[in-house]
Structure formats: C-alpha cells, structure tokens
Amino acid sequence: MNYEQLLSEKVKQIPPSGIRKFFDIVSEMKDAISLGVGEPDFVTPWHIRDEAIYSLERGRTYYTSNAGLMELRTELSRYMERRVNLTYDPAKEILVTVGGSEAIDLCIRALVNPGDEVLVPEPSFVCYKPCAVLAGATAVPIVTKNEDKFKLTKQALLDAITPKTKLLVLPYPNNPTGGIMTNEDLEEIASVLREKNIFVLSDEIYGELTYGREHVSIASLPGMWERTIVVNGFSKSYAMTGWRLGWAAAPKEIMEQMMKIHQYAIMCAPTASQYAAVEAVKNGDNDIARMREEYNYRRRVIVDGFNKMGLSCFEPEGAFYVFPSVQSTGLTSNDFAEKLLMQEKIAVVPGTAFGDSGEGFIRCSYAYSIANINAALERIDRFVNGRS
Amino acid sequence: MKKILELLERDASLSAEQIAVMLGRDPIAVAAQIKEFEEKNIIVGYKTIINWENTDAEPVSAIIELKVTPQRSEGFDEVAKRIYQYEEVASVYLMSGGYDLALIIEGKTMKEVALFVAEKLAPLEQVLSTATHFVLKKYKVDGVIINEKHQDTREVMSL
Incomplete structure (x- = not known):
C-alpha cells in the first residue's frame, strides 16, 4: 500500500x-x-470523585442527552451568571463537551466556510490552527508581544483583519504566556469586532486561575454576547483533566449547528464525568x-x-x-x-x-x-x- | 498575617525570605512578624513530622483516657499540670464526654509505657481510673499521610 x-x-x-x-x-x-x-x-477533590463513584453505584451508566445532563447545564448556567455575569438558557445555549478542546473544534467547524480566515493570537495553545485548517479555513496568526504583556492589542487586530475574517480566537488567560485581558483591554477589541462583524471564540479554560483580578468574559461586554462563543472546562479549575469534560455557551442559532456535529461525532460526554461535574460546579468554589x-x-x-x-x-x-x-x-x-x-x-x-x-x-x-x-x-x- | 501562620503550620522549614516571596511581601517585614508571633506565644515551637517506623528505632505511643477528680477552685488545670510535667507525656487534652483527660504517652517499649501508667499515673490521688490504648500503626499525622510518597503520574500530553 x-x-x-x-x-x-x-x-x-x-x-x-x-x-x-x-x-x-x-x-x-x-x-x-x-x-x-x-x-x-x-x-x-474527593467529594467530586465520590459523586462519580456514587453515580456508578446507582447504575447511571447510560448515555445522557446529547447536550449533557440537564442538571449539569442548569448548574453551568448558574455558574456563568455567578462568575462572569452571563446569562444562557440551559436548554438551548449550553452544550457539555468532551473537554474544552471538543468545544473549540465544534465552534470553528460550525462557523467557518472554505477560505474564511480565523485570527489566532500567538503564542497560544496548539489546537486552534489545526482545527481551523481541518475545517477548510485559513489560520492567520497575530503576534502578541512581551512588551504588551502578550495582550492582543487593537492595532494588531486591525492589521490582521481582511474581508475574509470570520472569527477571532481569544485565548485568555493565556497558555503559554500567562497573559490576561482586562475589562479595558477587552473593550478595545470589542469595539473592532462589533464594527467589523466578527465572531469571537473566547477560550476561558483558565478563567478561574487569575491572580489579583477577576477574569472578565468578552461576552459580557455590550453587543458582544450575540457574537461570542464561550468555551470553558473542568480540567484546569477543578483539576479534572482526565475526566474529559468541558462546555460551550453560545446563542442558540450557533449552538444548534455545533450541536449537530457533537451529536454525530461524540453523541454525549461521558456520563460519570457529568455527575462528578454537577458536584464540582455546585460545591467546588x-x-x-x-x-x-x-x-x-x-x-x-x-x-x-x-x-x-x-x-x-x-x-x-x-x-x-x-x-x-x-x-x-x-x-x-x-x-x-x-x-x-x-x-x-x-x-x-x-x-x-x-x-x-x-x-x-x-x-x-x-x-x-x-x-x-x-x-x-x-x-x-x-x-x-x-x-x- | 494569618497566611504566614498557615504556611508555617504546614511547613516549618520555610524561611522568612521564602515566605515573603510566596506572599509577595517584604522579607524584613515578614521576619519581624514571625518574631512577634514567637514573642506572643502564637508560634509556640517548630517540629518535624518523622515516620519512625522507617527507622531502626520503634518508639511506642499510647492514648490514655483518665477520669480524674477536679480540684476545688482550680478545676482540672491543676491536675493537668501535675500530669504534663512528666516527660513521657507528649500531649494532654481536656475532653468532653466519657472521660476527662486524654494523654498521649511516648515510650521506648510497651512495658515502659504500661509501667509509667501503673506506677506514676494511677497512684495519683486525683486519678480515678485509667484506660490505656496502644497505637498500632499511624496512617496520618498532623494532616500528613505517613506512608504515601508522592509520585507524579501525569503522562505526556500535547498541550
């Protein structure tokens, strides 16, 4: 062969x-x-592991609904309200995924057409570019700099935008630099995106791990909710990497499309992990x-x-x-x-x-x-x- | 301020300078604060947790329950004071419930501990009764799991 x-x-x-x-x-x-x-x-944490074990003892070994346990989605909507001041309908706007990484893949695939450009601030996590390429899009790196504390600046963003730009990946708090975006930094970016009509994939997997100031989601800025897909997960904040559990939150029109890919490729996230996650998000602060x-x-x-x-x-x-x-x-x-x-x-x-x-x-x-x-x-x- | 105590409580070997870095504070200020804690008897002492089972020595420890007669006007304090003078006595606690004082006794052999109870504690006039429980194995001491050596089992990942 x-x-x-x-x-x-x-x-x-x-x-x-x-x-x-x-x-x-x-x-x-x-x-x-x-x-x-x-x-x-x-x-x-043990109380989280214990809930997963208990779910197995009770025989909760079936699939959950495609979008994930309703109880978990409801808790997630409360969590997002409480932590980042965002409102999502658990029935239509939250999807439980296999890690934040599945949510990233779904989001890009649901949004891009061949030839579209996806802006990726770099240095950043390694998966955005391959996901964009696999979806038929072109990944366009935006260089962030040490002297800017590796923040995405308005000018760098403007310089990278073309008529083909569909989506900006916003990976903050950032792996590998540890950089963050403050409310003011985000407002600069948001003003451009609103005007140019560009979507944002806000990867907030490290959102709970900020030191000194609370994480702000770009979706909470005026006029941004409707153009933002928030991706988050349990791996980093609750030390649950091996459970492979994350979620996406987005307007229902986008979510419907992401949901279809998830439904055919994944079916649903692991059930025991979801029961553990309910406990985490309820009692893990x-x-x-x-x-x-x-x-x-x-x-x-x-x-x-x-x-x-x-x-x-x-x-x-x-x-x-x-x-x-x-x-x-x-x-x-x-x-x-x-x-x-x-x-x-x-x-x-x-x-x-x-x-x-x-x-x-x-x-x-x-x-x-x-x-x-x-x-x-x-x-x-x-x-x-x-x-x- | 409380953070300094928390850090020292879990690792007494930390220097003032290390604590200052961990808390993002001035080393001189931290050292002064620790000194003040010592002077005010808030930091009473520094000890090391040792797993004696992994050495040649095998000291014995026992928990003794004592029922005692409290002393007029001094209550239990005088009795406790009388008892904690013995160097075999590692800890003394006043308890609620079925007995009055809980003692932790450290000795070289079981016999030594038993004899100490029989010859020194039991004859005291305030002591009504004793019950000796020998410790057979220690699993967790002061928040530290004794026989578990931490191993990093995280595998190679692409992120």
Whole structure:
C-alpha cells in the first residue's frame, strides 16, 4: 500500500504537536525534573470523585442527552451568571463537551466556510490552527508581544483583519504566556469586532486561575454576547483533566449547528464525568479558591527565581505558566530547552511550540510542588549562569 | 498575617525570605512578624513530622483516657499540670464526654509505657481510673499521610 498517496492531504499537512516529542525523551530520562506538564498536579477533590463513584453505584451508566445532563447545564448556567455575569438558557445555549478542546473544534467547524480566515493570537495553545485548517479555513496568526504583556492589542487586530475574517480566537488567560485581558483591554477589541462583524471564540479554560483580578468574559461586554462563543472546562479549575469534560455557551442559532456535529461525532460526554461535574460546579468554589492560592504561591516563587537568575520574566496574571525570555543567553528556544534537558535534566517547553512568535522564550509550568520548582530553578540557574 | 501562620503550620522549614516571596511581601517585614508571633506565644515551637517506623528505632505511643477528680477552685488545670510535667507525656487534652483527660504517652517499649501508667499515673490521688490504648500503626499525622510518597503520574500530553 502506498499510504502517502492515499491519506488525506489536509491532515498530512498538519504537523504533530511540538510539545510531545520533547516529553517522550523526558519520560525515558531518570531523575529528570519537569516543568513541562500543562495540567494541575492536584488530584480531583474527593467529594467530586465520590459523586462519580456514587453515580456508578446507582447504575447511571447510560448515555445522557446529547447536550449533557440537564442538571449539569442548569448548574453551568448558574455558574456563568455567578462568575462572569452571563446569562444562557440551559436548554438551548449550553452544550457539555468532551473537554474544552471538543468545544473549540465544534465552534470553528460550525462557523467557518472554505477560505474564511480565523485570527489566532500567538503564542497560544496548539489546537486552534489545526482545527481551523481541518475545517477548510485559513489560520492567520497575530503576534502578541512581551512588551504588551502578550495582550492582543487593537492595532494588531486591525492589521490582521481582511474581508475574509470570520472569527477571532481569544485565548485568555493565556497558555503559554500567562497573559490576561482586562475589562479595558477587552473593550478595545470589542469595539473592532462589533464594527467589523466578527465572531469571537473566547477560550476561558483558565478563567478561574487569575491572580489579583477577576477574569472578565468578552461576552459580557455590550453587543458582544450575540457574537461570542464561550468555551470553558473542568480540567484546569477543578483539576479534572482526565475526566474529559468541558462546555460551550453560545446563542442558540450557533449552538444548534455545533450541536449537530457533537451529536454525530461524540453523541454525549461521558456520563460519570457529568455527575462528578454537577458536584464540582455546585460545591467546588472552595476547591478552586484553595488551588488558586496554592498556584499563586508557586507563581511568585518561580517568577522571583527567573528574574533573580537574569532571565527576565513579566509577571503572569493568569493560568499556571511563566514565559521567561532566554534571549540573554544567545540561544534559540529550542537549543535552550534541549541543552537544559541534556545538561541539567530539566524539561521546559520551547516557546516556538506555541507559534513562531514564541522564539526567544520558554514555557515553564508551575503546576508542580514548591520543592520541585525550587529544585528546577536551582539547576536552571546553574545552567544559565555557570555556562558562560 | 494569618497566611504566614498557615504556611508555617504546614511547613516549618520555610524561611522568612521564602515566605515573603510566596506572599509577595517584604522579607524584613515578614521576619519581624514571625518574631512577634514567637514573642506572643502564637508560634509556640517548630517540629518535624518523622515516620519512625522507617527507622531502626520503634518508639511506642499510647492514648490514655483518665477520669480524674477536679480540684476545688482550680478545676482540672491543676491536675493537668501535675500530669504534663512528666516527660513521657507528649500531649494532654481536656475532653468532653466519657472521660476527662486524654494523654498521649511516648515510650521506648510497651512495658515502659504500661509501667509509667501503673506506677506514676494511677497512684495519683486525683486519678480515678485509667484506660490505656496502644497505637498500632499511624496512617496520618498532623494532616500528613505517613506512608504515601508522592509520585507524579501525569503522562505526556500535547498541550
């Protein structure tokens, strides 16, 4: 069989995630310390796990409705009202998905036509571009800069818009930079989108993990609800990555289309996960607060550590990543990460894994114990300052 | 202020400087605050949680329930004071319910603990009765699960 000729051209052109290949090496390496993993180190709080177990004991092993348990959607609508001041009808405007990532895929597929352009601020999470390409659209990167704290600026947005622009992905709080968008920042963006009639996919998966100020959803700004698809999930805020559960909230006209894809591709999100999620969203606010506080301690330790060793690092206000610059070492992101791994057995992710504009930076996760972070910082310091 | 105490309660080995970084505060101010806590007897001491079972030594501990006669005008305090002077006595609590004082006794052997109860505690005139319960195994001590070494089981992911 000549597979090369037979496989989908569109899929073949998509590169595999640049983060993975690095960590295949790490997992083979003894006593390596990783700052690479993009998921919480906390175990899902027990009361949430317990509800999933109880649902199994009661024999709740069937599919749920396609959109997800009504009880869960109702709780989610209350949650969004309470946390981001947004109103959605649980019957028609909320869809429970397999992780936030399914919701991203559905949203892009439901909106774009071949030739449409999808704007993606970079550096950012790796999935937007491939999803856009698979849907037949073109992904147009917008470079965000260290000096702007990696925020999307009005000018950069205006420069990227063409008559073909359909959708803007707004990935804040941001993986990998830890940048956030304040209410004022969002208003700047919203003014452009309202005028140009462009949709927004607001990926708010890290919305609960902000330090110092509350997350604002762009959908809550005047005239934005009707053009925004909010994507969120349980993975980061409730430490529930393995449960694969997220949701989307959008006006019902958009949701109807997303729903069809979900219905045929997925049917429904896992039932036990949904029962766990009901408990999480009902009684999990304290868990979020506890973990957020813990991340905040670590965040300050790691930012302090990088700045002290001379790798300048703006203070991230969201998610659980820092994005220090390695330009002062004269190495590229990739060389830095590779040499650091070989010499000191510390794994970080080169910034270029999140777009070309990540060159000169590395992503370090602080979803690790403080002891782990301190041990890693010590070795990175030795690598950076002992080398020259 | 309360945060400093919370952090020290779960890890007494943190330096003032480390705490200052974690809280985003001035190290000198944090050090002064800790000193004040010590002076005011809010921070009473610093201890380490040791899993003795993983060493050669195997100290024995026991929980003793005591029923006692409270002393006129001093209540239970005088009795407790009398008892906590013994260095074998690690902890003394005044309890509600079926008995009055709960003691935690640490000794080298079971015999040593039993003899201490029989020879020192039981004969005290205020002590009406004793019940000794030896600890067979410790699972969780002061919020720390003793025999669980944390392992990172997160797998390689593409995000």
